[in-house]
Amino acid sequence: MPKIAIARLWFEGNSFTPTPTGWDAFRGREWADGPAAMTAQAGTATELGAAGAWFAARPEWTPQVLRCAAAQPGGKMADEVFETWIAEVTAALRAAPPDGVYLSLHGACVTASDPEADLTLLRAVRAAVGPGVPVTASFDMHANMAPEIAMLLDGASAYRTYPHVDMDAAATRALALLERALSGAAPLHGAIRKLPQVLHSFHMRDAGGPMAEVWAEAGMSETGPVRDASPFGGFAWGDSPYAGPSAMVWAETAAAAEATAARLIASLAARLPRFAVSLPGPEAALATALASPPGLVALLDPADNPLSGGIADTPGLLHLLRDPPVETVLAFLHDPAAVAAAIAAGVGGAIDRPLAGQVTDAFGPPMPFAGVVEALTDGRFVNTGPMERGTTVDLGPTALLRAGRLRVVVTSRKEAAVDPGFFALHGIDLTRVRLLADKGKNHFRAAMAPLCSAIVEADFPGPASLDLAALPFRHVPEGWRRSLG
Known part of the structure; x- marks a missing residue:
């Protein structure tokens, strides 16, 4: 009866966002252990x-x-x-040594003092369990992957969709590799190849385009000796020595591992202009x-997209839409103080205060x-999906504010x-809204694209801005910082 340790650290760090991510952010979303x-x-x-479904199907685990x-x-x-x-x-791993380990990771974690935190984590886990315990992991396809990771794991897989609607499938593949390792099969060989380039993620969607083509090629390569082939786009705003695409x-x-990884990287490199x-x-x-x-x-502000590490506080959209000609909803501003003021005023009460630019005026x-x-x-609401379908979201207390044709959602959590x-x-009937101004990018499309007649993205200033060359990178190798924007 194998005992399998499960641990998870899912965090994508934007090195250029002015506010650190501390305890509140984790406790407000996920900080749990045990059953x-x-x-x-x-x-x-x-x-x-x-993982829950996996273990339910294997009661002996x-x-x-x-x-x-x-x-x-x-x-x-x-x-x-x-x-x-x-x-x-x-x-915990040392106190009760497991037979195997599954890790749910993002792969683009950076901390205040560690630009390669996922690698640090994997080294620590491997040291705790020793070389004889199989360890597998799943990653976000925006992970910034260090080649050494292939030496620390016994198998891994990554998301193959963007927007990410296959988180569960990636975990299932990683768990299948763990099951294979525990079966006594010959160990797999891992290889990670890097492309010395930092890329924007705008054209990494799975619905079509260059990344979709590389994913398709990777899927077709999973024959014969190749058990998993996972291309990564990397996360451009994570200032890491291992930023950028990989296979x-x-x-x-x-x-077979080395040749396939090299072929996928060459395929990605051939598509760089796109x-x-x-x-x-x-x-x-x-x-x-x-x-x-x-x-x-939908009018999108990708430079302040929370799912790229944005602060949901830059004022560009608000200044642009201060007197919109059509019924408009702005989603959203992260402003706990404004929420508190709205609660004090009550529904129907007046509110008169500055909005946006509360964290920093660097973006306006x-x-x-x-x-x-x-x-x-x-x-509090439950995601309808497809992305993170069924998960509960907690924004903290929120308020919907109106001034003329403009409504603004302000939240206590980001x-x-x-x-x-x-x-x-928030009682918003989107069929009665003409313009939805959203601090979002590709993930917005998973559930919202079917509701929109058009989606337009704009170049605003923000922590995830388009101009990569203007960002103060310190850890990304200098030759890799070639902006394609």
């Missing part, structure tokens, strides 16, 4: 949801659920949180949005806002507005 950690995700399209932690992408993770995770997990392959022979992106400025993007076919039109000044409180909520449940929570 309750997996029970909370039962039936969801997540890694822990998949015993799960040992260690620390499971996740937070929205954001500024560098606080060292204290990271060190606590490492200490808890490695102590990870697990095969029955070292030659990853280039150019976005219109705010005014031009707004004009395009307003000229779009009838129905709901705050904007005066005078309006009324239209709705207040407890901030969780992206990428699911219809976000809008239903």
Whole structure:
């Protein structure tokens, strides 16, 4: 009866976001251990949801659920949180040695003092269990992968969709590799090849385009000795020595792993020009949005996208839409103080205060806002999916503010507005809205694209800005910082 340790640290760090990611961000989203950690995700399209189904189908396996932690992408993770995770997990592994380990990781974690935190974590886990215990992992396809990771694991897989609607499938593949290792089969050989380039993720969607083609090629290569082939796009705003695209392959022979990884990287390199992106400025993007076919039109601000580590506080959208010509919803601003003021005023009460630019004025000044409180909520809803379907989201107390044709959602916690449940929570009927201004990018499309007649992205200033060459990288190798924007 194998005993399998499960641990999770899912965090994507934006090195250029001004606010660190500390305890509140993790405790507000996921900081749990023991059976309750997996029970909370039962039936969801997540890694822990998949793990629960896996163990339910294998009653002879015993799960040992260690620390499971996740937070929205954001500024560098606080060292204290990271060190606590490492200490808890490695102590538990040493105290009750497992037969195997499954790790749910993002792969683009950076902390206040460690630009390669996932590698540090994997070294610590391997040291705790020793060389004889198989360890497998699942990763986000935006992971910044160090080649050494292939030496520390016995198998791994990554998401193959963007927006990420296959988190559960990636976990299932990683668990299948763990089962293979425990069966006594010959160990797999891992290989990770890097492309010396930092890429934007705009054209990494699985619906079509260059990354979709590389994923298709990877899938076709999983024959014969090749057990898993996972291309990665990397995370451009994670200042890591291992930033950028990579290919990870697990095969029955070292030659097959190396050759397949090299072929996938060459395939990705051949498509580099197609990853280039150019976005219109705010005014031009707004004009395009307003000229779009009838129905709901989305105007996106990817530079402050919370799922790229944005702060949901930059004022660009608010300044652009201060007097919109059509019924408009802005989702959203992370502003606990504004929420508190709205609660004090009550529904129907007046609110007059500056909004946005509260964290920093580096991306523009705050904007005066005078309006009324239209709705207040407890901030809790369940994702309808497909991304993270079935998971509970907690925004903390929220408020819906109105000034003329503009409504603004303000929240106490920073969780992206990428699911219809976000809008239903606030009583917003999107069929009666012409313009949805959202701090989002590709993940927005998973559930929202079917509701929109058009989606327009604009080049705003923000922590995940388009101009990579202007960012103060310190750890990404200098020759890799070639912006395709």
